[in-house]
Amino acid sequence: MEDTVDHLAHERSKAQFNVEEMKIIWAGSLHALQVSDRIAKLVASDPGFGKENRAVLSRKDLFKSALKKAAYVWKRINELGLSEEETSWLRFYVDELAYDYVHWGMFVPAIKGSATEEQQNKWLPLANTMQIIGTYAQTELGHGSNVRGLETTATFDPVTDEFIIHSPTLTSSKWWPGGLGKVATHAVVYAQLITDGKEYGVNGFLVQIRSLDDHFPLPGITVGDIGMKFGSGAFNSMDNGVLRFDRVRIPRNQMLMRVSKVTREGKYVESNIPKQIIYGAMVYVRQTIVADASIALSRAVCIATRYSAVRRQFGSPQNDQNGNGIETQVIDYKTQQSRLFPLLASAYAFRFVGEWLKWLYTDLIQKLEGNDFSTLPEVHACTAGLKSLTTSAAADGIEESRKLCGGHGYLSSSGLPELYATFVPACTYEGDNVVLLLQVSRFLMKTISQLQSGKKPTGTTAYIGHVEHLIQCGCNVKKAEDWLNLCVILEAFEARAIRLLVACAENLTKFANPLQGFSELSPDLVEAAVAHCQVIVVSKFIEKLQQNIQGIGVKQLLETLCYIYSLNLIHKHLGDFLSTRSITPKQASLASDQLRSLYAKVRPNAIALVDAFNYTDHFLGSVLGSYDGNVYPKLYEEAWKDPLNESVVPDGYHENIRPVLKQQLQNARL
Numbered sequence: 001m002e003d004t005v006d007h008l009a010h011e012r013s014k015a016q017f018n019v020e021e022m023k024i025i026w027a028g029s030l031h032a033l034q035v036s037d038r039i040a041k042l043v044a045s046d047p048g049f050g051k052e053n054r055a056v057l058s059r060k061d062l063f064k065s066a067l068k069k070a071a072y073v074w075k076r077i078n079e080l081g082l083s084e085e086e087t088s089w090l091r092f093y094v095d096e097l098a099y100d101y102v103h104w105g106m107f108v109p110a111i112k113g114s115a116t117e118e119q120q121n122k123w124l125p126l127a128n129t130m131q132i133i134g135t136y137a138q139t140e141l142g143h144g145s146n147v148r149g150l151e152t153t154a155t156f157d158p159v160t161d162e163f164i165i166h167s168p169t170l171t172s173s174k175w176w177p178g179g180l181g182k183v184a185t186h187a188v189v190y191a192q193l194i195t196d197g198k199e200y201g202v203n204g205f206l207v208q209i210r211s212l213d214d215h216f217p218l219p220g221i222t223v224g225d226i227g228m229k230f231g232s233g234a235f236n237s238m239d240n241g242v243l244r245f246d247r248v249r250i251p252r253n254q255m256l257m258r259v260s261k262v263t264r265e266g267k268y269v270e271s272n273i274p275k276q277i278i279y280g281a282m283v284y285v286r287q288t289i290v291a292d293a294s295i296a297l298s299r300a301v302c303i304a305t306r307y308s309a310v311r312r313q314f315g316s317p318q319n320d321q322n323g324n325g326i327e328t329q330v331i332d333y334k335t336q337q338s339r340l341f342p343l344l345a346s347a348y349a350f351r352f353v354g355e356w357l358k359w360l361y362t363d364l365i366q367k368l369e370g371n372d373f374s375t376l377p378e379v380h381a382c383t384a385g386l387k388s389l390t391t392s393a394a395a396d397g398i399e400e401s402r403k404l405c406g407g408h409g410y411l412s413s414s415g416l417p418e419l420y421a422t423f424v425p426a427c428t429y430e431g432d433n434v435v436l437l438l439q440v441s442r443f444l445m446k447t448i449s450q451l452q453s454g455k456k457p458t459g460t461t462a463y464i465g466h467v468e469h470l471i472q473c474g475c476n477v478k479k480a481e482d483w484l485n486l487c488v489i490l491e492a493f494e495a496r497a498i499r500l501l502v503a504c505a506e507n508l509t510k511f512a513n514p515l516q517g518f519s520e521l522s523p524d525l526v527e528a529a530v531a532h533c534q535v536i537v538v539s540k541f542i543e544k545l546q547q548n549i550q551g552i553g554v555k556q557l558l559e560t561l562c563y564i565y566s567l568n569l570i571h572k573h574l575g576d577f578l579s580t581r582s583i584t585p586k587q588a589s590l591a592s593d594q595l596r597s598l599y600a601k602v603r604p605n606a607i608a609l610v611d612a613f614n615y616t617d618h619f620l621g622s623v624l625g626s627y628d629g630n631v632y633p634k635l636y637e638e639a640w641k642d643p644l645n646e647s648v649v650p651d652g653y654h655e656n657i658r659p660v661l662k663q664q665l666q667n668a669r670l
């Protein structure tokens, strides 16, 4: 008989804030909550979106199942006439990686960002109705981070008015593009443009790779899947591919010509649009990955928090002298709280910074339409830096959540192994996280060097303009409660960041060759970039608190989470804070005292804070994290579904177990 008891009801009754209002804050607005909730329920109740145990499927079955789901998604979108907003929620809740992620996430944005209006009018209707399926073919076997080092060539032939796309070496083979291996019919291919015997750098080209009639590769094209990837399930439902060109010809007008073009005569013509716009699809996706990070982390934290409230180990004060009675909920152990609650706070922090980053990106797009490119460097630095910071923290946080669930966290049915395996490549794709932080530090060093010429930093670097104050200011905290001051916290973060940045800038001047200096100091530059990105996250959390926040206790809880996020970072990066004298050892110890009190404030609200994510059991896909907390029967039931349990005596018994046992028996008799 099904157990309908809510094992977490008592926990829920302890909440000191209005959960429904918190749901609105997490979703971004009442409208967003209503739409997402409706679509989440629609997905959870549709058997076509049921989640089989992906971990036990063979690669072929996994891929076939992802194809089936992607086709079903497309069918339902059309049948239900879903809006763009509803469609993106549907994809989100279906939660199955397939070619459509790269088609919608990169191929379409690349065309929108780099194609001329005429080209967009031709290609977007085809892509938007999925008459063609596209991928983003940038990375090669030999080069991923170094985009300028790509080897694929696109040579203009003025006789036929065509480009010849060619893979001159093994290392020039395109390698990794999602959906390329088995599905995509088209690709935006990044290649070195050559015309009139001269090279003009990397540009994008729209290339058809498979026949629209029989799906065979077109002449001159070699294409396939690059093989199994990390973990069970996870990215293995995606056909990341390899692609080679043997002098494949495409019409000249399939070069994406918004930024620069090649004329009929073969002349390369640059526009006044910055060349970096061809990297626009990456900026767009990096911004969305920050939102992915908050989702992946909140999902793991939701599982770990609910399970920690259900799981009991060892005695408690209520026990009798024999240790019998109610054991302690593991969530009540202070060590569990000090590992779990900072992750909960980080999930909220990343949600808010992701929301702000989306605004910043939208603002950039509006400015670009008016030919205002002024904020592009800052948006590049923010998207690169925050993508790096949030994905690294989320990947570590998912793994920590697994450990917080003890042994059961290692079971596939906990949902955590696949969540980790799916999310961890986000630290690499769309730019390796260290390479991206180096981009941020380059931008910051430039900002600092421009101070001398009187240029006032703005936006996220505005605090760098207060360098004199921040270099000499001291932190005023004298007792633990003094840390409950957002201005004090922000100033400590700004002081630490600017002192690290100025130290890097000063050290760089000691090198005659700036490039060598940058390379020598790159570990310090990366640390300084992280410190700057943390200033952004903390300041955006604080800005969120200044908005009109409704609902009993909601603002107070968010403030508590903001303090936890910040003070835990101080604790984690203590070396930086102390070596830059941004705080004293005594203040560091007071921060730890304050953290303990803050954890105590979160404890009664922990379950309600993860309920506010409003995740369905279908989306969570975890026997440890289900809403009702009925963990043990679900774990037990799930185990019996494993293919190994289909027979009592396993396949292979007669060949490989019995002879061993027999041998042991004979040995014993001798």
Ligand SMILES: CCCCC/C=C\C/C=C\C/C=C\C/C=C\C/C=C\CC/C=C/C(=O)SCCNC(=O)CCNC(=O)[C@H](O)C(C)(C)COP(=O)(O)OP(=O)(O)OC[C@H]1O[C@@H](n2cnc3c(N)ncnc32)[C@H](O)[C@@H]1OP(=O)(O)O
Pocket (backbone or CB within 6 Å): 095, 096, 097, 101, 102, 105, 106, 136, 138, 139, 144, 145, 146, 147, 148, 178, 234, 276, 277, 279, 280, 282, 283, 292, 293, 295, 296, 376, 377, 380, 418, 419, 422, 423, 428, 429, 430, 431, 432, 435, 436, 439, 442, 443
């Ligand atoms: C499925 C069920 C299981 C459960 C799942 C559950 C949860 C998971 C939750 C979410 C996750 C799930 C799904 C994920 C969804 C989708 C993922 C799917 C697919 C992933 C797709 C991945 C695609 C890719 O990776 S595409 C390839 C990306 N490649 C890179 O990022 C390359 C990185 N390298 C570079 O960007 C550049 O080469 C460089 C590092 C910037 C260096 O370039 P270079 O030209 O040499 O630079 P510089 O000389 O340093 O710079 C010149 C100048 O330009 C400025 N610049 C550089 N880049 C940019 C830019 N992008 N925009 C603007 N300006 C830029 C730079 O600052 C410099 O400026 P300056 O001269 O003024 O200093």
Ligand SMILES: Cc1cc2nc3c(=O)[nH]c(=O)nc-3n(C[C@H](O)[C@H](O)[C@H](O)COP(=O)(O)OP(=O)(O)OC[C@H]3O[C@@H](n4cnc5c(N)ncnc54)[C@H](O)[C@@H]3O)c2cc1C
Pocket (backbone or CB within 6 Å): 102, 136, 137, 138, 139, 142, 143, 144, 145, 146, 175, 176, 177, 178, 235, 240, 425, 428, 429, 430, 431, 432, 433, 434, 435, 438
């Ligand atoms: C799951 C997945 C999906 C992907 N999807 C796509 C896709 O759809 N389309 C596509 O085009 N690509 C895709 N990629 C490729 C991805 O974008 C690249 O792997 C990524 O940009 C990193 O490049 P790389 O592999 O060349 O790493 P490398 O640059 O070779 O990195 C290796 C190591 O070198 C270090 N390193 C590199 N350069 C520097 C430097 N200048 N200074 C200091 N350290 C450095 C890095 O930090 C890293 O530790 C995907 C990758 C993955 C894993």
